[in-house]
Amino acid sequence: MFSKTTIVENNLSDKELCLTFDDGPGIPSLIGNFGPKTLELAQYLHDQEIVATFFMVGKFIIKYPEITKKVSDLGHIIGHHTTTHPDLVKYWNAGHDLIPEFTKAEDLIKEYSHNRSIYFRPPHGQWNESICNHVNDQFKTNYNYLGPIGWNIDAGDWMYWSRIDFNSAAKCAEAYLKLIYTKRKGIILMHDSTANKKYLPSKFRKINNRTLDTIKLIVPRLKNDGFKFIGLDKIEFI
Numbered sequence: 001m002f003s004k005t006t007i008v009e010n011n012l013s014d015k016e017l018c019l020t021f022d023d024g025p026g027i028p029s030l031i032g033n034f035g036p037k038t039l040e041l042a043q044y045l046h047d048q049e050i051v052a053t054f055f056m057v058g059k060f061i062i063k064y065p066e067i068t069k070k071v072s073d074l075g076h077i078i079g080h081h082t083t084t085h086p087d088l089v090k091y092w093n094a095g096h097d098l099i100p101e102f103t104k105a106e107d108l109i110k111e112y113s114h115n116r117s118i119y120f121r122p123p124h125g126q127w128n129e130s131i132c133n134h135v136n137d138q139f140k141t142n143y144n145y146l147g148p149i150g151w152n153i154d155a156g157d158w159m160y161w162s163r164i165d166f167n168s169a170a171k172c173a174e175a176y177l178k179l180i181y182t183k184r185k186g187i188i189l190m191h192d193s194t195a196n197k198k199y200l201p202s203k204f205r206k207i208n209n210r211t212l213d214t215i216k217l218i219v220p221r222l223k224n225d226g227f228k229f230i231g232l233d234k235i236e237f238i
């Protein structure tokens, strides 16, 4: 059953962090090795003994099923981020059928992950009570759903990927670290790819994604300062 309100960091202790990555899976460009690196990111975190959650979009799981499977094999959680990544509130208000946004993505997660429960995050965090009631009523599933899962630490990583800037990872890491040191615990939102190019000005390009580089800058530093990274499955949700 989905909750009416978004779950944030409720039961985390001081210096506990959960890493979540939205909008993948994605792959780098063939030339230059730039852009989304979902698999490399999952491998790096695995090597660091960190379990992260990748809130994947069904249409990209269809494109990169092997990556999805490998991310799950590496012990990460594959989260549900709908089938096509619409703003559910706008979609619902426009009279669209929401259920395929749940069923198709679920089928893919079922096929390519080891998940027993499914963590759900609506695109752009858009959710309301009427959508919740409708989905709880009409979406037939055997899975235990948890969510919507929100976040409380978001320095807007995607804004740093707006242009070719080889210092963007350092700037982005600095912004996240500042927030993390202020909040001291929580669910961190980052993006390992880009789902809706139409929502972004044309200057935003997947190819500028530096999420892996950013993570490589912040993880060792935070570990050194006594922060612990825990999987969403280690949080007791009410």
Ligand SMILES: [Zn+2]
Binding pocket: 022, 023, 081, 085, 122, 123, 124, 195
């Ligand atoms: Zn998203």
